Amino acid sequence: MNNKNSIISTAKQTIKTESEAILNLSHLIDEDFADAVQLIYNTKGRVIISGIGKSAIIASKIVATLNSTGTPAIFMHAADAIHGDLGTILKDDVVICISKSGNTPEIKVLIPLIKRAKNNIIAITGNKESFLGQQADFVLNAFVKKEACPNNLAPTTSTTAQLVLGDALAVCLLELRGFSSSDFAKYHPGGALGKKLYLRVLDLSSINEKPQVYKDTNIKNVIIEITEKMLGVTAVVENKKIIGIITDGDLRRMLSKVDDFSQLTAQDIMTKNPRCINEDAMAIDAMEIMETSGISQLLVEKNGNYAGVVHLHDLIKEGII
Structure with missing residues (x-):
């Protein structure tokens, strides 16, 4: 067997x-x-x-997952806890201790201190019969x-x-709280994921120019x-109201077909009934329309009237694509 196959x-x-x-x-969920x-x-x-070590x-x-889904959580290293950080735990806090064996020295010192303060303990351990498993109020196997x-040594x-x-745990709590995508966006405002959840078409189209012509506008002015x-x-x-759209591509196709376009107007080359999107729609919806339709721009409407343009480059710039 060669090295790659191995x-x-x-x-x-x-x-x-x-x-x-x-x-x-x-099968172990109970x-x-x-x-x-x-x-x-x-x-x-x-x-x-x-926890200690890899745990x-x-x-x-x-902790990061719980915080991002609506459950306030704090990490406390087990070794640091028994050397001064035990004050992290307040009266009404629930403590989750993670240990594969459930018998590490730090855990054995930490658990009695937590129990003395009367905080509930949830164990995540691979050994229900361990010290941690026996002392915890609830055990997640x-x-x-x-x-x-x-x-069979390295924790993997x-x-x-x-x-x-x-x-x-996080997903169950998320569902109990009725945690929605809009809630999720509040906790992730800065990244691309958050932008997909809260950025609207108006946020992008409002910073663009608003190109428009009329059906009798001559091609030069178009x-x-x-x-x-x-x-x-x-x-x-x-x-x-939007009655059509003209793109760079439409102009190139026109030039390839006619030698004299001095008498042509916008209505002669426009595409009727173009794809449009409401300015209150999510930016991610604009992206899906562009991808599905194979287009780079979408005309934007507000209350049925023309309101601007959102461009594929806007979505790329914001990291949505």
């Missing part, structure tokens, strides 16, 4: 091992999981998530038969299982309008 085989086996372990998790979700949903406090890294990711590591499958259980407004297009309007 690499491919190992990669496939790693994915197979982890996918089988994740599938098995669905009433403790449901009770843990209800506990978090009903708490007046936050969710404090702690601490997973804890940080779960993250048992895996083996790690993907050929030596086990940390994936922990992460998946964290995602399952060309001037398209050139000056620099959007590669102009609307053809009548009584403020």
Whole structure:
């Protein structure tokens, strides 16, 4: 077996091992999981998530997921907690401790301190009979038969299982809260994902020029309008209503067919009934129309009247595409 085949085989086996372990998790979901979700949903406090080693890294990711989906959460490293950071935990907070073995020294020191403060503890562990499993109020079973590591040592499958259980918690809480896409956008205003959820056509078209001609406008003036407004297009309007569209492409096709266009007007080369979009529509909807129709510009309407143009470049600039 050559080196490339060996690499491919190992990669496939790693994915197979982890996918089988994740599938098995669905059989381990029980009433403790449901009770843990209800506990978090009903708490007046936050969710404090702690772990050690690789589990601490997973804890940080779960914290980020919960925060972005409407459940306030804070990461607390288990080692730091027993050396001064225990004050992070407030009266009404729920604590989630993550540990594959459930018997690490830091966890054994941390758990009694949390219980003394009477905070509820949720364990994510692969060993329900461990110290953590026995001391926790609720146990989320993250048992895996083996790690993907050929030596069955490096945390691989086990940390994936922990992460998946964290995602399952977040999604259940999201649904209980009725957390919508608009809510999601409030927590993600800066990135491309947030822009897809809150950016509207008006936000883009309002910063563009508003090219327009009338059906009897001569071709020379049509060309001037398209050139000056620099959007590669102009609307053809009548009584403020859109009756057609002329693009750079329409002009090129016209020039390839006629030698003398001095007598032509906008209505002779315009495309009637063009695709349009309301200015209150989401920018992502404009993108879908452009992709489906194979076009680069969309005419924008407000209350049925011509309101401007949104261009494919606007969407690219905002990172939506």
